[in-house]
Amino acid sequence: MITSIKQALTTRDIRRKLEWMVVIIFITRAISMIPVPGVDASVFKQWITANSNDVLNLFSTFTGGSFEHFSMFALGITPFITAQIIIQLMTGVITPLSKLQKKGEHGLKIIKLITNICAIVLAVIQSCCMAIGFSKSGLIASNGILGILLVTVFMTAGTGIMMWFAHILNKKSIGNGVSILLMTNIISRLPGELAMLFKELASGEKALQSSISVIVAVVILAIMLIVIIYMIEGYHPLHVQYSQKMSQSGENAETGQIPIKVGIAGVMPVIFASSLMAIPQMVATITGKGYGSGFSKVFLNMMSQKNWFNGENQIYSLGLLIYLGLIVFFAFFYLPMTFNAAEISDHIRKSGGFIPGVRAGEETEFYITKISRRLTSIGVVMLICVTVIPMAICGAFGITTTINGTSLIIVIGVVTETIQQIQLEMAGRNYCGLLCK
Amino acid sequence: MKETVKEYDIDKMPMTDEMKYIKWPKAGKVATEMISVILGSAVIAMLIAAGDEIGIALLHILFA
Numbered sequence: 001m002i003t004s005i006k007q008a009l010t011t012r013d014i015r016r017k018l019e020w021m022v023v024i025i026f027i028t029r030a031i032s033m034i035p036v037p038g039v040d041a042s043v044f045k046q047w048i049t050a051n052s053n054d055v056l057n058l059f060s061t062f063t064g065g066s067f068e069h070f071s072m073f074a075l076g077i078t079p080f081i082t083a084q085i086i087i088q089l090m091t092g093v094i095t096p097l098s099k100l101q102k103k104g105e106h107g108l109k110i111i112k113l114i115t116n117i118c119a120i121v122l123a124v125i126q127s128c129c130m131a132i133g134f135s136k137s138g139l140i141a142s143n144g145i146l147g148i149l150l151v152t153v154f155m156t157a158g159t160g161i162m163m164w165f166a167h168i169l170n171k172k173s174i175g176n177g178v179s180i181l182l183m184t185n186i187i188s189r190l191p192g193e194l195a196m197l198f199k200e201l202a203s204g205e206k207a208l209q210s211s212i213s214v215i216v217a218v219v220i221l222a223i224m225l226i227v228i229i230y231m232i233e234g235y236h237p238l239h240v241q242y243s244q245k246m247s248q249s250g251e252n253a254e255t256g257q258i259p260i261k262v263g264i265a266g267v268m269p270v271i272f273a274s275s276l277m278a279i280p281q282m283v284a285t286i287t288g289k290g291y292g293s294g295f296s297k298v299f300l301n302m303m304s305q306k307n308w309f310n311g312e313n314q315i316y317s318l319g320l321l322i323y324l325g326l327i328v329f330f331a332f333f334y335l336p337m338t339f340n341a342a343e344i345s346d347h348i349r350k351s352g353g354f355i356p357g358v359r360a361g362e363e364t365e366f367y368i369t370k371i372s373r374r375l376t377s378i379g380v381v382m383l384i385c386v387t388v389i390p391m392a393i394c395g396a397f398g399i400t401t402t403i404n405g406t407s408l409i410i411v412i413g414v415v416t417e418t419i420q421q422i423q424l425e426m427a428g429r430n431y432c433g434l435l436c437k
Numbered sequence: 438m439k440e441t442v443k444e445y446d447i448d449k450m451p452m453t454d455e456m457k458y459i460k461w462p463k464a465g466k467v468a469t470e471m472i473s474v475i476l477g478s479a480v481i482a483m484l485i486a487a488g489d490e491i492g493i494a495l496l497h498i499l500f501a
Contacts, residue, residue, distance in 0.1 A: 029488025188485045233462035415477040
């Protein structure tokens, strides 16, 4: 591995791409620390600490503390990700969009433009709502329309700059720009969160008990890492035989593999489920009415993750069942959007291939769908293990931490993808084919 | 000659051993990936910390 790193750093093109990545991460972080004019970051931080809930924690994780500092990057790259998801979902429903997708490069360019516009519109709406809400709470110094306008413009411009950075990373660096920016935001909070977690565990009265707690936490984190790596790297090799293409000897038909990943839906089911469950809390926080009393209090407490493992009010654990149900639902709901069995079946047919023992056309499509559904079932179980079990352990022992499986899946996924791309680039450079023979 | 069109039902399709097969990564690969992730994250975290420090310094200069 060290040789690979050395080789990557000594190759001029790869080094230049990595330099771009370093520069953009550096600029993003520096700007993240500077608050929007008219906002006192320390007052805002105090408000966040006092009103901490699932939705604010999730948002803070994805914006890497920019939200806590109320910088111009407070919205982060999240409006663009939301826009991408909306357009992806719409493509399956709205015919003109699906037609555009099939039009090739030109169609994809138009879809990209629509996504960008959608992201900016979302950023304007989100920042305007935030500015109005925070202005009413007295968190923004100037309460007038001008203050709201200033905050909206700065935050929307911040999202625009983030989108531009993602574009530069896509063009001039290695890996997916949006994923890298999201990963950077998540990693920015990891060292602090890890330090806090271990400090909390080590603060026990007995030294032995504290040491055991720390060791157990390290083991759990290691197990989480291993399960996520298995989930990301595990795949079903779909064997395809090509009748048209002949091998070099010209005797046998060529065989190939199409890998279908175990974690096809990735981390999206968890994000969808968490976001949906956070909506009632978000409304309660923004309207400033709190949890109220009676049914609304029980319902809102049920929606809050920190109450699910509360032994005193077991009724709140029902929220966990709703959460698990939503994860499973979204995993299968999102599957056809990310994995199009009909398209793969069509692609196999067009390239003159077939799956041995399976008829071309509808039977192949069903065969692939069946495999993808089975893989999703396994992936969902792994996803639940990674997200819910650590949550249960923390809840049972009263540990407060925002380190969760969702963040780790994103970080591991992006780091492994980037490393694989570096290796691919290097392999491409080292390959000399027949000339070296 | 009339072509017979066969209709398929996904639920009735049998699950064969071939369909059940999953290729999991080997222990060595998992270990390498783990080290890569930890090292990669550590490097990025250091870079982020440096960026944050510069940002805070800028903040002090701008709003001093």
